[in-house]
Amino acid sequence: MRRILLFLLSFAALIAPLHADPLADLAKYSAFPGADLNSLSSGKILSARGPTLGEARDLSVQVLYLVHAPVARTLSMHQQWDAGKHPELKVYIHRDLSGHPSLADFSQSLPGNGAVRRLEDATQKLPTIGDLQLSNAEAATFKSSGGNVPAFWSQVLLHRTTAFLQGGLSAQPAYDTADGPIRASQEVSRLIHEQPKVRALFSPVIEKSVLGGGTGSLPIGPYWELFDADNGAAFNLGASSSLTTGDSAQYLDLQYYASGGYYAYVTLYQMWGVTVNGQPATLVWRVDSISTQSVADLGPIDRIGSGAAMSREIERIVKFFQKDTGR
Numbered sequence: 001m002r003r004i005l006l007f008l009l010s011f012a013a014l015i016a017p018l019h020a021d022p023l024a025d026l027a028k029y030s031a032f033p034g035a036d037l038n039s040l041s042s043g044k045i046l047s048a049r050g051p052t053l054g055e056a057r058d059l060s061v062q063v064l065y066l067v068h069a070p071v072a073r074t075l076s077m078h079q080q081w082d083a084g085k086h087p088e089l090k091v092y093i094h095r096d097l098s099g100h101p102s103l104a105d106f107s108q109s110l111p112g113n114g115a116v117r118r119l120e121d122a123t124q125k126l127p128t129i130g131d132l133q134l135s136n137a138e139a140a141t142f143k144s145s146g147g148n149v150p151a152f153w154s155q156v157l158l159h160r161t162t163a164f165l166q167g168g169l170s171a172q173p174a175y176d177t178a179d180g181p182i183r184a185s186q187e188v189s190r191l192i193h194e195q196p197k198v199r200a201l202f203s204p205v206i207e208k209s210v211l212g213g214g215t216g217s218l219p220i221g222p223y224w225e226l227f228d229a230d231n232g233a234a235f236n237l238g239a240s241s242s243l244t245t246g247d248s249a250q251y252l253d254l255q256y257y258a259s260g261g262y263y264a265y266v267t268l269y270q271m272w273g274v275t276v277n278g279q280p281a282t283l284v285w286r287v288d289s290i291s292t293q294s295v296a297d298l299g300p301i302d303r304i305g306s307g308a309a310m311s312r313e314i315e316r317i318v319k320f321f322q323k324d325t326g327r
Helices: 002-018 022-029 071-080 114-124 136-140 149-167 184-193 196-201 203-208 300-325
Strands: 046-049 058-067 091-096 175-177 180-182 221-229 232-245 248-258 264-276 279-291
Touching: 022 196, 022 264, 046 300, 058 184, 058 300, 071 232, 071 248, 071 264, 071 279, 071 300, 114 149, 114 232, 149 221, 149 232, 149 248, 180 184, 184 196, 184 248, 184 264, 184 279, 196 203, 203 232, 203 248, 279 300
Parallel strands: none
Antiparallel strands: 046 058, 058 279, 091 221, 175 180, 221 232, 232 248, 248 264, 264 279
8 A cells, every 4th residue: 555655645746746736836846826807807918038148049938828728629729720821930841750751741832932942042052051050961952953943942852851750859960060069959958958947847748759869659640841041041841749637738839940040949848727807718828949159159148138029029929819719
């Protein structure tokens, strides 16, 4: 009986983060110790910079908001929401992928705007990588593609997606930079481990997903995008996973490759079921963590400003989400 009791206590401790009181969890783990559900129910969004991270290129911000829907519906809305519907957000293409992508999944016409033309010009200079984020081996294949920019990028995206689906983050080729290779697996691992409170609360989804190593045990929803990165178009590859327990859920959106703008981007969502004015609702705590050289190149004051700018941008994204889904 004693062994059984110890096992049950250990198991309860393991799943506790998904069942604990949301306001108590926020006070313990987040940057919002005094959140007020009544204030959030009107659509107010709270944002704050996360803890100061050890690496100069790392940045983290947190956002808190309420969705007037049960947890299951809220999770589904986040999974299905498409930022590409809003030109202001400058996501030019978003395409979901199956678990067995082919070259055709990446063969889509690119928009004819100035940002895409800058990407095309940079690509034409390969094998000189310049500001693009590639391995030297990838850059060397541009000539074999016949100098065709869309064909080259389709091959790069397919090979990286396939490697990720088969081996996780550790299977990703490194970015070859003037300062040495940058590996997405190391960037993501550092972003998670530099935030012990975030890591503690999100340990269930971290341990079962690609963040915990390998491909994880949770189903993966892969996708690719073309977006604006500092007035130049860039490709990214991402994958999402979710874990639901009782009346709460955790959702992971990992962008493990980008041809420009950042090295890695991790977004974690904690969703708690709450009751507001007698109706079911979901309290959402969102944590965005990014590794980008553009932050490392700034001075200390400007890095603080970057954190504020990132918070404002995520608030803007959440407002579009609230508008599309109905508060």
